[in-house]
Amino acid sequence: GFRQNQIVEGNTELINFTTTNDLISYTSNQTTEGYFSRVNYDYDSRYYISGSYRRDGSSRFSKDARWGDFFSVGGAWRLDQEAFMEKADWANLLKLRASYGEVGNDNLGGYYVSQSLFALDYNNASEGGILVDSPGNPRLQWETNIQTDAAIEFGLFNNRVAGTFEYYNRKSEDLLFDVPLPVSSGLDDYPDNIGSWVNSGFEFDVTVGIVRNSQFKWDFSINASTLKNEIKELSQEEIINGSKKLVVGGDIYDYWLREWYGVDPADGMALYIASPEAIEAGGSDLREIDGTTVTTNQNNANYNFVGKATPDVYGAFRNNFEYKGFxxxxxxxxxxxxxxxxxxxxxxxxxxxxxxxLSTDILDRWQEPGDITNVPRLDAAQTAAFGAGSSRWLEKSDFLALRQVNLGYAFDAELVQKLGLTGANVYVSGENLFKLTARKGMDVGESFNGTTSNRFTPARVLSVGLNITL
Structure with a gap:
């Protein structure tokens, strides 16, 4: 807080000011406590077993739900160490592994999610006033994340080909979620354990030594991942949260938006697929185009699952070259x-x-009857209708980005020794050099749920340096 209206000029002590403004204070405390144990067993460098157990407590939950118990178990088998693989000199590493593990999550933003919080600054003159600021949920409990993995690790042909192929299944139970509330409640949301969902997919990582000799070396590495989400259980029939709608059997990354139809060539109005309710009620905003009933009123548009944020596959690949010190x-x-x-x-x-x-795409707007375009006319009175959230604003997320380039040179060891050094190299590098996307400037991959925010794309960075080891 602060005080204002100085009595004696030049005296900056607080007592020399008559009015106290915006004086606030708050205290936030969180306590966590945990107990851990772990056991590892290795037999003859062929068979590996591990297990762990932990008991965690968090002050975020009520005393009856404060503690959670979690465990994990895993095993591995080195096939390349078995007697039947002795003559398989092409296999340097061949290992199967699998694991099952649980971990708890208590993070839902606030430290007091199990308790209702009240705001005390709603006074009426000298009469004190209190309003509910956020509702608590004393039944709230730990979210449990259960992960099952199975993988094969390999190194073949003197490790010229090496990598991992893995399947994962990650189930989240008793999901912690801020459930949206109706505006009439006077509150935004309330915390709850809403159900469960599963994330599953494959991960692949391999490195190939394409060329390896005394003069030249070329290694190529690539990794790829997939992700599939499925909601298994919800505490209510559906939860609509922004551009997403959660339903059992659905995907948390599927878009739930108005269905965009296009622009009417006759008058440049934005068109949406009309909802069944709007069609039944009728209205002047409805139009029939090529057998499809559309509407110019975004409030009468039909909502549907119109796309997904998650990619089919994503990853990276890298080339490494070495030649005479470069x-x-x-x-x-x-x-x-x-x-x-x-x-x-x-x-x-x-x-x-x-x-x-404005975007330069506004130059493609409708301007006269008969224009075929996907950009409505300029009309300040139709901003809400033309700019409403819909499938119109979905853009393909495919991209290819040159993330990093490094070029270095290590000086000859004999020259370095003559200079009294143990090592010296010079380098030049670049980061975020380019990114090819469906729309220039769009930062695809900014967030996994497919939304963007008002921030700049990653800066292009160029560096030059000299490393000297004495």
């Missing part, structure tokens, strides 16, 4: 499939009467 590394990242909801682009297309920059 080293060159080039790393790309990529993503195939999925869609991004580009809210930044939406704001650049329909800003209403505010003076602001």
């Amino acid at each position: 080293q060159l590394g080039i790393t790309f990242t990529y993503q195939l499939g999925g869609e991004t909801y580009d809210s930044n682009y939406s704001g650049l297309m329909h800003s209403g009467t505010y003076g602001t920059a």
Whole structure:
């Protein structure tokens, strides 16, 4: 807080001011306590077994739900160490492994999610006033994340080919979630354990020594991952949260949006697929185009699952070259499939009467009857209808990015020794050099749920340096 209205000029003591403004204070405390144990067993460097147990307590939950018990178990088998593999000189490493583990999660933002919180600054003159600020949930309990993995690790042909292929299944039970509340409640949301969902997929990582001799070395590495989500259980029939709708059997990354139809060539109005309720009620906003009933009123648009944020596959690949003291590394990242909801682009297309920059795509807008375009006319009175959240703002998330390039040179050892050094090398590197996307400037992969925020894309960085070891 602070005080104002000075009595004696030059005296900065608080007592010399007559009015106290915005004086606030708060105290937040969280306590966690945990107990851990772990056992590892190795037999003849062939068979491995491990197990662990932990008991965690968190002050975020009520006293009746404060403690959670979690365990894990895993095993591995080195096939390459078995007698029947003695003559298989092509296999340097061949290992099977599997694991099952549980871990708890108590993070739902606040430290007091099991308790209702009240705001004390709603006074009426001298009469004190208190309002509910956030509802607590004394039944709240630990979220449990259960992960099952199975993998094969391999190193073949003197490790010229090495890598891992893995399947994972991650189930989250008693999910902690801020459930949205109706506006009429006067509150935004309340904390609850809403159900369970499963994330599963494959991960692949391999390195191949394409060329390896005394003069030249070339290694190529690539990794790839997939992800599938399925909601298994919910505490209510559905939960709508922003551009997503959670239902049993669905995917938390599927978009639930108005269905965009296009632009009417006759008058440049934005068109949406009309909802069954709107069609039954009728109205002047409804139009029939090529056998499809559409509406110019975004409030009468039909909502549907119109895309997904998760990619089909994503990962990176890298080339490493070495030649007579030179080293060159080039790393790309990529993503195939999925869609991004580009809210930044939406704001650049329909800003209403505010003076602001617009996307150059506005030049493709409808201007006269007969124009075929996907950009409605300029009309400040239709900002809400034209810019409403819909499948119009979904853009393909495929991308290829040159993430990093490193070029270095290690000086000859004999020269380095003559200079009284043990090592010296010079390098130049670049990061975030380019990114190819469906829409220029769109930062695909900014968040896994497919949304964008008002921030700059990663900066391009160029570096030059000299490393000397004495």
